[in-house]
Amino acid sequence: MPTLDHKPQPLMIAYGRGHLPLLMPPEAEVTTIRKRALPKLPDKAAAIYRALEAEPIGSPPLSVLAEGRSSACILICDITRPVPNRLFLRPMIETMVAAGIPLDRVTVLVATGLHRPNLGEELAELVGDPWVLAEVRIENHYARDEAGLVDLGRTATRGTPIKLNRHFVEADLRIATGLVEPHFMAGWSGGRKVIAPGVAGHETIRTFHSARFMEDPLAVQCNLIGNPLHEEQLEIVRTVGECYALNTVLDEDRDLVCVTFGEIIASHAAAVDFVASSTRVPVGRRFKTVVTSSAGYPLDKTYYQTIKGMVTPLDILEPGGTLIMASECSEGFGSDEFRAAQQRLVDLGPERFLATLMAKTLAEVDEWQTEMQLKSLRLGRVELYTTGLDEDDRAITGVNIVTNIDRAIEEAMSRVGDPAIAVIPEGPYVIPYA
Template sequence: MHDTALELAFGRGTLPLSLPARARPTVLRKADLPKLPDNAAAIRHAFAHPVNSAPLAELVKGRKSACILVCDITRPVPNRLFLRPMIEAMLAGGIPADAITVLVATGLHRPNEGEELAELIGDPWVLERVSVVNHFARDEAAHVDLGPTPTRGTPVFIDRRFAEADLRIATGLVEPHFMAGWSGGRKVVAPGVAGHQTIRTFHSARFMEDPLAVQCNLVGNPLHEEQLEIVRKVGEIYALNTVLDEARDLVFVSFGEIIASHLAAVDYVEDATVIEVPRRFHTVVTSSAGYPLDKTYYQTVKGMVTPLDILAPGGTLIIASECSEGFGSEEFRAAQARLVELGPERFLATLTAKTLADVDEWQTEMQLKPMRVGRIQLYTTGLTDEERRVTGVEIVPDINEAIAQSLARSGDDSLAIVPEGPYVIPVCRERQAAA
């Protein structure tokens, strides 16, 4: 069926697709989630009716200081909706404005500053009223050492501003994460405001190659289990969790004890996000979910991993990502250069002996997963010629031509299209269907 209305999320807009007349597309989107009729009322209700905790108005009483974690610019969290009412509750409860810190949970990403920070926070009142600062994972003096986790011995270093705050609140977006199962909640604490030693342990092959460290799985996921042990080490933490629909509108918000409130959001969104498909496809077309996730090639790798369950062995995965900001960190670029130089098997062999991964090389390790399954093609309007070379994947100048060629190569006119990239998790149920 010829369908010119199909499009992928790309940058701040969309990328239209024009398929061959013979193509039979299966479009995979999140299930429709009802929009909240009144965002402000929903947030007030979440604060007043929390999960496994006292209401926010009671939590703030008697506290001398507070630290609120927010995700960095790579996550489209609607901070503009909830930061001011949260801070107003703190002020009303007697916490001085100069004792309230909003801390950007950058992990090992670069800081968000200037106009980008203003965009991230989304409310000038917040920037004017309280301190808004970035986390720097490599500043060892800025962290407290909480000792290793009891089960796997992960070193736990946490930003001092968060660890020593009287009231600690993490905020974030609950969406599939290709390694930690789900983003948000405990993940905003670690790796969000963890030291580089903690993050690089998470990113070591011991975790990366674990078959349970995959999207939408929390059961037996070693990364999730370590994150739970870390938040317990930190102590009393609360969280505000949001869920967005494809239009980036708020559809769910929960507040309360960090672990329980996060699970409430996961329970809400899981059925809408995990899409069962009865077969695998030789051609899968996806995106990096558009802005802000497709600002760099580093983040683009996520979109290559999440649809793997529906890619037939030897098939072609075509991903569109603007890469408006370029490649990513210098460390990631160096890791990609080593991948291209050594090849996948030798590159992986250099990782497996390490207790601490080099900064950002874990994302290159994740790229090995789709490369093991089939052919990976990238359509981008960003990246220099040298950056395109060290992606280690095939660059296509015309996404529609790439789709047509893949269909012709496979002799299969069926293809899967995932417009919103890694925010949708397609799962093949052909074995269950055959049973």
């Protein structure tokens, strides 16, 4: 007679390149929050062809756009975004070349913002196509290289300096590519965001990340209406002139479920319309204990990126509750500038640290992520489970470190006296709201 195993099965949340099991206490009342499942594309290559040639949005097909052009620049996101570049870069480039653009006049530009460059094996992983890597010019954007930037003045609305990468500005055909997902400041990633801050100069980026933008109540995930960052990005795109975009949407398995191409603003809006209803998940209540992830690799490579996952679930966290974050941090902490900002946070405390930011026109590099962390610290207790940070790193996270996530969940339940727990396996790719 078979033996029945009545042991509770663990929940799995995204962690590194795999998953982390969570074994809940027997008395736990668990609400698991996931995106609404979207139908997978049966033929990804055919879907990309349709987007580029048969169903472009607000523009002619790519083959027509490329006619008579002397050069092209294609922006791709850096390694922090799991964009399926391997699926579309070669078809795009071959279409351009067939239309008459010389192959040696096509540049693929990695939109690093102020992140480090992607080189070597990491660049090969990012591009995902050996032919593109071997045959096409690939460059990283360097936001602090003034010689590599073109000054286009300032925005009329808020005076943001507009300095952008020369390869992109001076190309005859300009195309941004990216992933449309919730972004905790700009509303949604992709489209215009790949240009600014993606290939913007450091002054542009540091203006975007100053307190006057980041403390604006409309600069939040999934909101474009009245969002000052989004409005500035649109003005910058219009200043540049003719731009196009290929936008992708992925499901929880990182499979392509939507691709749009066309005029940059219109094609991005179409992708946002597609994904918004599945990503924003109504929950109907708040919880005193919330467990979430940093969405796994590549978003949980550093503690810097981890903070995104600390902000996106705040609408369902009861004030004074506990937010437990799991993030591998396989690459460690982040930049030296971010480390310095975190040290100031620990030394000054949240209130004094924020006071130092409010008077600045330009934020210091990477201190904006520390500022975003304040939003979760103001609301409740934040705990971090990680296997990738050393003791020095852990000391300046500004949050409580836990070494056993199952025990941390049990202790959080006991501390608040409530068995109800919300679990968000895919972290910041899911936006729950009460």
